[in-house]
Amino acid sequence: MQHSFLASESDPESDSDTSPLLGSASSTASTVPVRKVTVSGDDPATARQNYERAYDGSRFTVTRGTEPFSFQWVSIGDDRVSLRTATMTGHVTGETPGLTDYVVSWVTTGGGWIVRRDGQRMEIPRHPFVLPFRRPYTVHLTPHRQNSVLFSAPYLEDIATEIHAGPSQQVSFDLEATPTPEAIERWRVALNASTPVLTDETAPPLLRMNAQRPLALALLQLAPWAVVDLPEPLREPSMARTRLAVEYLHHHAAEPITPADAAKAAGLHTRTLQLHCRRELGMSPTAYLRDIRLDRTRRELADSSPQETTVGEVAKRWGFVHLGRFASAYRNRFGEGPSQTLRG
Known part of the structure; x- marks a missing residue:
């Protein structure tokens, strides 16, 4: 160029x-x-x-x-x-x-x-x-x-x-x-x-x-991106590796990854990532990754219609095998069922 x-x-x-x-x-x-x-x-x-x-x-x-x-x-x-x-x-x-x-x-x-x-x-x-x-x-x-x-x-x-x-x-x-x-x-x-x-x-x-x-x-079209709502302590230079691990979870949420993969990518011990996530995010990295996938599921349902897809298809694409547990977690996070989101 x-x-x-x-x-x-x-x-x-x-x-x-x-x-x-x-x-x-x-x-x-x-x-x-x-x-x-x-x-x-x-x-x-x-x-x-x-x-x-x-x-x-x-x-x-x-x-x-x-x-x-x-x-x-x-x-x-x-x-x-x-x-x-x-x-x-x-x-x-x-x-x-x-x-x-x-x-x-x-x-x-x-x-x-x-x-x-x-x-x-x-x-x-x-x-x-x-x-x-x-x-x-x-x-x-x-x-x-x-x-x-x-x-x-x-x-x-x-x-x-x-x-x-x-x-x-x-x-x-x-x-x-x-x-x-x-x-x-x-x-x-x-x-x-x-x-x-x-x-x-x-x-x-x-x-x-x-x-x-x-x-x-x-x-914003040059590279894939995600919005990450990080608390101020995670923005500090001393927390750079933990922040990198959290961002890894966002960027690779559609892939078969685990928190251990994110920790490895950031050069952290998995236990350190767990401790930092519980302290700064109020949850384990596994729960945080689940919430990211729930958010992506909601976005996909909101952008679709019942004529195009089903709740089960979208949920499975994001790794949710047990639809009953998925629907319960979805309702707890968003205050409505996934079918309601799909119907608009």
């Missing part, structure tokens, strides 16, 4: 802004609706400081490559969506405690990888992919040109309610899924259409908002 939405400045030093970079799209209203920041230079120490600010990270190192060293950051955006292009002829490594924005990124030259807390290594591809949200990871970049689109959490989570029809909640993307060619094309089309508006500092607010929404919807 060769699209580059923020071109290099002809003379970056002439209007360079040395204030902290727009590393995130603030969730609060900004006094300046749209802000453009350009930072560039030939000093690795300055580059390191700016990468640490942008990633809200630590222990960043920047080393020279074979080419004369230079770097440039260009970022433009408002409190909902920001576009960012980073170019560097050196190598970068560093740690981030977890992004607080939803970020889609890709490289047009060079490459690199990230390593999640669970040890999973993910190559940074040429096609758009979603970076880990609120999960610690380390980043490694070779000399590169990297594009990113940042969505503030409240904004994207509100847009997602148009799809899942529930309250605004954290969106958990399946980071192991590879975007389909169709999803990448939808993203490309949306990005190309919105970029002229989003990079125009004089664009009227309504026009800007109408350019942002299709891009947010394209992100």
